[in-house]
Amino acid sequence: LAKTTQPxxxxxxxxxxxxxxxxxxxxxxxxxxTWYQQFPSxxxxxxxxxxKTKVTNEVASLFIPADRKSSTxxxxxxxxxxxxxxxxxxxxxxxxxxxxxxxxxxxxxxx
Amino acid sequence: xxxxxxxxxxxxxxxxxxxxxxxxxxxxxxxxxxxxxDPGMGLRLIYYSASEGTTDKGEVxxxxxxxxxxxxxxxxxxxxxxxxxxxxxxxxxxxxxDRKYTFGSGTRLTVV
Numbered sequence: 001l002a003k004t005t006q007p008x009x010x011x012x013x014x015x016x017x018x019x020x021x022x023x024x025x026x027x028x029x030x031x032x033x034t035w036y037q038q039f040p041s042x043x044x045x046x047x048x049x050x051x052k053t054k055v056t057n058e059v060a061s062l063f064i065p066a067d068r069k070s071s072t073x074x075x076x077x078x079x080x081x082x083x084x085x086x087x088x089x090x091x092x093x094x095x096x097x098x099x100x101x102x103x104x105x106x107x108x109x110x111x
Numbered sequence: 112x113x114x115x116x117x118x119x120x121x122x123x124x125x126x127x128x129x130x131x132x133x134x135x136x137x138x139x140x141x142x143x144x145x146x147x148x149d150p151g152m153g154l155r156l157i158y159y160s161a162s163e164g165t166t167d168k169g170e171v172x173x174x175x176x177x178x179x180x181x182x183x184x185x186x187x188x189x190x191x192x193x194x195x196x197x198x199x200x201x202x203x204x205x206x207x208x209d210r211k212y213t214f215g216s217g218t219r220l221t222v223v
Contacts, residue, residue, distance in 0.1 A: 034210050043115075043201045043214025044154070087153065091210060099210065100170065101146070103153035 004088045009106040018075045020105050022088030025069050033064060033071045036087040038104070044087060048073070075107075083109045113138050117202050117215035124192040124222045132187040132218050134202030141207045143185035144169075145177060147198040148217075154201065160185055192222045 005023040012018045024033070032051050036044040048055055050062040050071070061074040075082055087104040115136045124130055136143065141162050146154040146169075156169030160179040174196060176188045185204075189196060199219050203212040 032210060036212075041217070043203070043217055044212070045214065046211045049211065085153075089210070099144075099212075100156060101154040 004090055004102055006086075006088050006102065006105045008103065009108065011108045011110060012078055013110050014079055015077055018078050018082070018107065018109075020073045020075075020086055020088075020107065021070055022073070023070045024088070024090045027068050027090055028092070030092045031068075031090050032092070033062065033068075034089045034091075035060070035062065035073050036089065036101075038085045038087065040084075044101070047086075078107075078109050080109050080111060083107060115202055115204055115213050115215035117200075117218050119218060120216065121219050122221070124189075124220065126193060126222060128192050129188065129190050130192065131189075132200055132202075132220075133184070134186065134215060135184045136202075136204040136213070137183065138204065138206075138213065139182070140204035140213070141182070142205050143179065144203040144205075144212070145175075145185070145187045146201045146203065147171065147196075148201060149198050157187065157200075189220075192220075194222045196220065197222045 034049040035047045037047050038044040048060050048062045052064050055062045063072045085104040085106050087101050091099050118133045144159040145157040148154045155171045157175050158169055158177040160166045163182045166177050178186045199217045201217050202215045205212045
């Protein structure tokens with residue numbers, strides 16, 4: 001399983017775009033990158049998943065450079081409700097073995 | 112509503128007591144997982160089950176046992192609870208070839 005490194009915490013202001021970068025230098029050819037969001041007292045929820053280049057959905061965008069050794073989760077125009085912990089995971093999607101969550105990035109949105 | 116249901120939501124145990132945390136999903140997912148989350152920490156995998164009838168250890172399996180009762184249900188048992196097992200426990204499930212996990216709302220366990 002590829003090891004990931006994310007910032008421990010980040011602060012931003014309402015209305016700003018927030019970019020959270022995840023490093024995964026030993027990502028394997030079959031690995032996908034998946035991001036989760038966790039609000040206090042709740043389980044994590046899936047946000048976005050990608051393999052290369054750019055993926056966008058109604059919640060976020062995921063940017064993956066050509067070498068795939070890092071990825072950036074982009075949250076447009078954040079609000080106070082985006083305050084949460086964000087986890088970056090790397091692994092094969094066609095395997096159902098264990099997947100390890102790191103400590104994630106604690107994002108704090110200020111008014 | 113479809114999803115992952117965990118019971119109970121809260122539990123207080125005395126040291127040495129036993130209990131079983133229940134988890135059920137109604138999404139026809141093959142794989143199920145148990146995680147624990149300590150304050151300010153990420154999630155640590157306790158056990159997982161890739162399919163009915165199979166279970167495997169995760170990062171922190173000591174002090175726990177699991178049972179994959181059927182495709183829907185995956186239970187976690189603490190045989191002799193210890194204060195170090197005070198944590199929030201999350202159950203999750205996923206389809207094969209997906210990696211998009213659905214988590215339950217958690218069980219907050221305190222061992223005194």
